[in-house]
Amino acid sequence: MYSKEIIKGTLKPIILKLLQENNRMYGYEITQSVKELTANKIQITEGALYPLLHKLEAEGVVFTEKENIGKRIRKYYALTPRGKEKTQELVEEFIDFMSTMKHIFEPNLKPGYGAA
Amino acid sequence: MYSKEIIKGTLKPIILKLLQENNRMYGYEITQSVKELTANKIQITEGALYPLLHKLEAEGVVFTEKENIGKRIRKYYALTPRGKEKTQELVEEFIDFMSTMKHIFEPNLKPGYGAA
DNA sequence: ATTAATACATAGAAGTCTTATGTATAAGAA
DNA sequence: TTCTTATACATAAGACTTCTATGTATTAAT
Numbered sequence: 183m184y185s186k187e188i189i190k191g192t193l194k195p196i197i198l199k200l201l202q203e204n205n206r207m208y209g210y211e212i213t214q215s216v217k218e219l220t221a222n223k224i225q226i227t228e229g230a231l232y233p234l235l236h237k238l239e240a241e242g243v244v245f246t247e248k249e250n251i252g253k254r255i256r257k258y259y260a261l262t263p264r265g266k267e268k269t270q271e272l273v274e275e276f277i278d279f280m281s282t283m284k285h286i287f288e289p290n291l292k293p294g295y296g297a298a
Numbered sequence: 299m300y301s302k303e304i305i306k307g308t309l310k311p312i313i314l315k316l317l318q319e320n321n322r323m324y325g326y327e328i329t330q331s332v333k334e335l336t337a338n339k340i341q342i343t344e345g346a347l348y349p350l351l352h353k354l355e356a357e358g359v360v361f362t363e364k365e366n367i368g369k370r371i372r373k374y375y376a377l378t379p380r381g382k383e384k385t386q387e388l389v390e391e392f393i394d395f396m397s398t399m400k401h402i403f404e405p406n407l408k409p410g411y412g413a414a
Numbered sequence: 415a416t417t418a419a420t421a422c423a424t425a426g427a428a429g430t431c432t433t434a435t436g437t438a439t440a441a442g443a444a
Numbered sequence: 445t446t447c448t449t450a451t452a453c454a455t456a457a458g459a460c461t462t463c464t465a466t467g468t469a470t471t472a473a474t
Binding site: 415416417418419420421422423424425426427428429430431432433434435436437438439440441442443444 | 445446447448449450451452453454455456457458459460461462463464465466467468469470471472473474
């Protein structure tokens with residue numbers, strides 16, 4: 183597990199990137215997906231996830247579909263057309279940002295190496 | 299300039315990394331250095347920088363030396379021995395974190411490619 | 415003479431995420 | 445069958461980080 187501070191600011195990009203690749207996902211699925219993808223190094227807490235998903239829905243970035251799984255309700259989230267555009271921009275910005283950070287933290291490597 | 303949210307959580311790692319490489323730096327120098335290193339994409343605000351430097355000093359991570367430049371006071375910051383250890387850990391964690399993020403955002407690349 | 419750059423600092427507000435808590439169903443273990 | 449764990453949603457209060465705005469003062473440039 184990474185220290186909390188280091189992860190700040192990455193929640194939204196991660197969620198949107200996952201939705202970009204998976205068409206639709208439900209909250210719990212997102213938490214598990216991130217856990218697996220990061221070998222337990224990042225665990226999204228529900229207290230952070232659900233309010234953010236609600237906010238994204240209110241902003242028109244995602245829309246929801248409810249499904250009944252037995253007696254339980256599952257709420258799927260997917261990107262709206264506008265959400266897809268926003269996500270593409272954010273993902274590109276994030277990749278650029280990581281490239282810049284790499285430049286600071288691994289200055290021995292050639293600039294842009296391994297990045298877009 | 300990157301959007302504000304994306305930079306969250308990176309201020310401390312960046313500052314400590316710079317101090318690790320430069321022995322000692324003063325506040326304004328840090329802001330300019332980050333500006334140059336990132337081609338104006340990241341500009342550390344003074345309202346974020348100074349309180350953080352003061353906090354790091356209170357925690358024993360950095361110590362200060364004041365110097366008079368003409369009639370102006372310049373306050374240099376440098377890592378304490380303990381600060382050097384902490385910084386090394388944090389820098390390694392950050393590089394690991396970036397590698398994990400790259401794995402999510404550029405899954406077409408081989409894992410660990412270009413990272414430590 | 416005025417503006418921009420250098421150089422420090424703090425207060426209040428905004429925003430992000432954590433911790434804690436709550437509800438409820440389904441599956442698996444004892 | 446009972447208890448625990450996993451699944452699945454949700455919110456409120458607080459901690460923490462960073463921004464915006466403001467303030468002071470010296471030096472360099474126009």
